[in-house]
Amino acid sequence: MSKTWKKGLTLMAASVMLTGVMAGCSSNKNGESNTTASNNGGNTQATNAKNDDASTTEPTKAPLEPITYSMNTTDEKLTWDTPIQKVFTEKTGVSLKYDLIVGDETQKEDLWLASGDYPDIMAMGPQEIQKYKDGGALIPLNDLIDQYGPNIKEKFGEYFNLLKDADGKIWSIYGVNKSREAKADAAASFIVQYDVLKEAGYPEIKTLDQLYDILKAYKDKHPQIDGKDTIGFSGAMTGWQVNIEYNNPIISASGLPDHGNFRIDTNGNVEYNPVSEDAKKYYGFLNKLYQNGLYDKEAFSQDDLSKKLAQGRVLAAYAPKWMVGDIETQFRQDGHPERQYAYLPLHFTEDTVDTSNSVVPTFAGSLQWAVTTTAKNPERFIQFVDYLFSDEGQILSQWGIEGTHYEVKDGKRTLLPAELEARRTDPDHANKEGFKGNGTGSGYWFNVGDGAKLSDGDYATPLTKDYQMSIYDDMTKDVLSHYGKQIWADFLQPAEVVPGYLWQLSPPENISLQAKKIEEAWKKYLPKLIMSKNQADFDNSWDGMKSTMEKAGLKEVNGAYTQLWADFNTKFKASINE
């Protein structure tokens, strides 16, 4: 018996990390993806009248009778006891009671499903939604949305049919991205220390080879920083960061949109990215760094790159902004602003066409809301969601309460100075005020995308270029000015609209074991590749990795994903034209 318990404990230890995987991946992906150029706010066709209609003349029976739904969450700080949630309840009568999961999410969701003991509302990824659906735990939402969700339909517009599963039923609901404008806090993920750029005279660097040259020059000149060896380039191969460090940069450097560990060619063929030709190029680059003493010796046994970055002696790396933010704050506080990082898009060659900056129409993928069979009066819940989709609900959930959080100046919503200050200094502010909910995509509640506009012509969320510039320090502004830019997002190419990302879809089921074997083979060969002593050694490891993966079923896996992608696109086209 004690064995079982011990096992539970150990499982938990890993799940802290697993929680990290989920959160990490989604913020990473969102950070990279939600950027657009052309403002296409025009498809927000709805008139004010229609909106008023939706939010005031709520249907049939008295909606304000209080009702509480239970819902899963992993955010310990979510509560319903906040100013904004109070208004939610006033308007809809609905309250949420959170059922906290502090351990392995999937495990608890499986246990709930197995025992029929799930909360009324479940926020889950597509794979779990599928599981719950198969287990008969969910109710389809088509009729309910038809009847009680005018704002949902209005906001989704032409993409409404995307909500439907292959069986034509809607099993979950998530945010829709109305933004076709660059997200102001987006940034490329190759990072280079300001001081390195400064010493090199702020050169335009576009390729990995150019990066190599300035790193080499800097390290030759400064073999040590603060008495410890200078590290040219770092990484973290242990744990979940392996994907960020050894898959994503390949995608970025080839200028492709982020489909997780896969890449999709123009014909729609899906290929496992870590064995692509570009991967070979990138590992060759890392091998060159390693052979020349520029690669972090410890990268192979590190599980958290940010710890190394925090030491201030890593010149460059591949690191999404969320991983670096805290560290840069610390550098500034320590009086070393020159150790902060520039976020630059780097490629294999100068003429690489960068289509990595992409926008998807919906926020499917990370947390989709599903209504389970235990929910009483599900129509009340749909009314609540519909309220969140209404313009009034959007403003309330993204901007807050007028006079408390924001004011309307010159016809434009602006956050109050006190609110800005609070956001800057209190990490729990968003929780305390009620901005945070079970995020359904990139932001709070069912946001419609940073940079999107509501029917009143004003921005749906407060994240703007001006705001972003206002939080930069002087040196950052200076570095940017040498490149003629104002914010890091300016380095990115205009965004393209893609139907979706592969990782937003529920992965094909029957190849999960093969996929896992391939992934493990990749991790096993990675250190061998990077630590290769010479070209022959490298080629040998590469061939070894490739043949191991092929034996494990690479073809099957690629095939299954190609099929998945094709099916999704067919559905996408059909639903747009329907």
Added chain:
Amino acid sequence: MLVRRSKGDVIFSAFNYILLLVLGIGTLFPFLNLAAISLNDAGDTLKGTIYIWPRVFTLENYSTIFANHGLAAAAIRSVVRTVVGTALGVICTAMLAYALSRKEFFLRKTYNIILIITMYVNGGLIPLYLLIKNIGLMNHAAVYILPLLIGVFNVIIMRSYFEQLPEGIVESARIDGASDFQILFRIVLQISLPVLSTITLYIAVQHWNSWFDNYLYASRNENLNLLQYELQKILISSVNQVMSANTHIDATDARRTNPETIRAAMTIIVTLPILLVYPFLQKYFVKGMTVAAMKE
């Protein structure tokens, strides 16, 4: 009593003391390391290489933890659970161990074999979860006690200790008309204090450290939340904070903790009570031991 000290004895003693001292310092290191990290600034800790002294002193990690409202109540519950669970556990373990140590007990062999088997088989988490649910333990305080009531490992240790006791003690008591219960509680346990203290420690530590049962079977009943669970929540929220750092326009200037410093402070908070309590427990038991020996 006369203690003769040969030269070899003295050398041995010196060597022994030095070796143990080195060992003690070596095992104290992680504790000092954690203490230092728990008292160090979160941002600074990221840079690593803190050994046994904080570089940028702060109490922020502890105040973040103690700012949690439910913490005091949870700590009290943890103490209650540990005391009740341990008391019941030790008594029940002793009874079962005693019965199994009696050579005349006709089910001795059968029970022994059954218990040994239970130690090495495991049906998995899902069936166990369903079992807990079906017997109505879900979100009930008993879920903290019943599944942990008997640790077979502990039973076997205790059984073997009982078996080593001089048989005559039990026999003569029986002749005096004592029942098995009387023999166990009045005689056997009195002369088994060393092993009793060990088993007490084992069981107490298990109760004190356990939070997975709280998380899995009792998380929906707020009145059952324990210290370890509350701490785990704080840790997770610290992890979440790092992950959500730039998902929106919340600036991160304000971050005062990170998972590493929180984990360090947590470990100190939950470990200190055990480290402080056990020596007293031991002292008490050893004293009881000597008294019992003299009575004999």
Added chain:
Amino acid sequence: MAKPANTLTNQEIVQTAGKKAGKSLVIRRQYQLLLMSTPFVLLVMLFSFGPLWGWIMAFQHYKVALGLWHSPWTGFDNFELLFKDPQFFNALRNTVVMGVLNLVTGFVGAIFLALLLNEVRFVFFKRVIQTLTYIPHFVSWVVIANIFATLLSPDGGVVNAVLLKLGIIHDPLYFLGHEKWFWWIHTAANFWKELGWNTIIYLAVLVGLNPEHYEAAEVDGATRWQKMRFISIPGIMPTAVLLLILNVGWIVQSGYESQFLLGNPVVINRSEVLDLYALTYSTSIGDYSYGVAVSMFKSIVSLVLVLLVNYTAKKTSGSRLF
């Protein structure tokens, strides 16, 4: 306290009773023992055997959504897959090797430390050291692995710094990046973490030994070594053998936390143990059945090992588990 010659021992009562009056008399005589044991045995059985229906999953392609009744049957497919996978045998090898290393070092270390502590006359010192040595037991593997990574770092770690200073090496060593060293590093970490904790039980037994034996030996002029050799060691032997038997059964059930946290992709061939293997290829991809197959395999191996060791112990030392 000699046994009065004119009374029967319980053993004898049982034997006579068994012959003369059958079971009912035995039950009546031993009802107290029954009361002390039966409810608890049933309780343990409930929580241990109760969930064993889960083993059925190993013969299915179990899906949570479908439950046990509706999941498709696959016969022995999962076991076939398992026994055809070279990686499984690699994981088994790693589990056994690290399990044995832990067992041997832990066993010897704990006894050794207990004997040394037992020789300390200065009670305060003894208690302090004992308390200090079991501190690492309470520190989670996450922290321990972190401490080891820091100490062993090729980039400013203390161990390398010392070795460099002493001139033993000229370039820092990447301890955690050498496949061949992993087993030893893992064993060292485990040894250090559990040494003090493992000692507790032996110390308790030593304290419980009859002080008269020591006094008598003292009077006979026995040396310290002789006392240890003829009183202390035989005193803890039964407990030691018992623990050895119990732990042999757990060799294949190592958990995965320590290996997972100390390991990395460079050493995965040596660090992947059965539980880690099951986690990777079963739980993490939602295929519970495969993990249950691994779990069944482990249970059976455990039981066989325990039986074998128990049998051997009975033959050689007279100590046994049952």
